[in-house]
Amino acid sequence: MVVVPRTGAAQYERLQAVLEKEAAMEARVAAGVTYPDWLDGVLDGPDIIFVEAQ
Amino acid sequence: MSDAKLKIRQHFERTPAALLAKFRDAASGPVVDAMGRRGALDISIRPVTQNTAFCGNALTVWTVPRDNLAPYAALKFAQPGDVLVVATAGCDEASVLGDIAIGMARNAGIVAVVTDGLVRDQRGLDAVGSGISPADCHQIHRSKTALVKPVAR
Numbered sequence: 497m498v499v500v501p502r503t504g505a506a507q508y509e510r511l512q513a514v515l516e517k518e519a520a521m522e523a524r525v526a527a528g529v530t531y532p533d534w535l536d537g538v539l540d541g542p543d544i545i546f547v548e549a550q
Numbered sequence: 551m552s553d554a555k556l557k558i559r560q561h562f563e564r565t566p567a568a569l570l571a572k573f574r575d576a577a578s579g580p581v582v583d584a585m586g587r588r589g590a591l592d593i594s595i596r597p598v599t600q601n602t603a604f605c606g607n608a609l610t611v612w613t614v615p616r617d618n619l620a621p622y623a624a625l626k627f628a629q630p631g632d633v634l635v636v637a638t639a640g641c642d643e644a645s646v647l648g649d650i651a652i653g654m655a656r657n658a659g660i661v662a663v664v665t666d667g668l669v670r671d672q673r674g675l676d677a678v679g680s681g682i683s684p685a686d687c688h689q690i691h692r693s694k695t696a697l698v699k700p701v702a703r
Binding site for chain 2: 522526530531536544545
């Protein structure tokens with residue numbers, strides 16, 4: 497359950513943006529992707545450490 | 551102290567498929583008995599989808615509230631047949647996974663997702679059909695039934 501302010505027009509506009517983004521992601525899932533597009537860029541960054549199993 | 555966002559163990563030994571197959575049709579109760587009555591999940595772990603029986607290697611993830619980077623990263627290193635186990639320290643303030651991430655997990659061949667955190671998008675989860683448990687999985691780590699910890703905070 498979600499509580500939305502009585503004056504919720506701005507929230508509704510943001511909701512439309514969220515739904516559009518979700519629909520795009522759902523299409524990617526339906527196309528068979530196994531991880532998000534942005535992940536490779538993050539994993540190539542300096543903040544990720546790869547270690548071998550102990 | 552490391553400032554790393556993630557530590558990832560991308561290579562780890564998985565249980566051979568032939569051995570895993572022997573457990574596939576076993577009921578959980580006798581398996582627990584065979585392990586000295588250890589390894590059962592906390593009673594608060596319950597399925598939220600119809601698929602309640604699964605068996606696979608645990609691909610374990612430790613994450614923090616309101617951060618789903620580690621679970622997403624695990625998807626890249628998953629192998630078909632894995633079970634994604636996401637520990638959040640019992641975060642109940644925000645969901646850690648939803649139908650999009652779990653749909654990607656399904657596409658990667660992950661057979662089930664277990665978390666002590668919250669999941670969202672019930673209708674989408676029903677469509678995906680993975681076995682998902684939105685409750686406590688601390689016992690997974692205490693009992694050492696988690697075979698590996700490839701992705702860690």
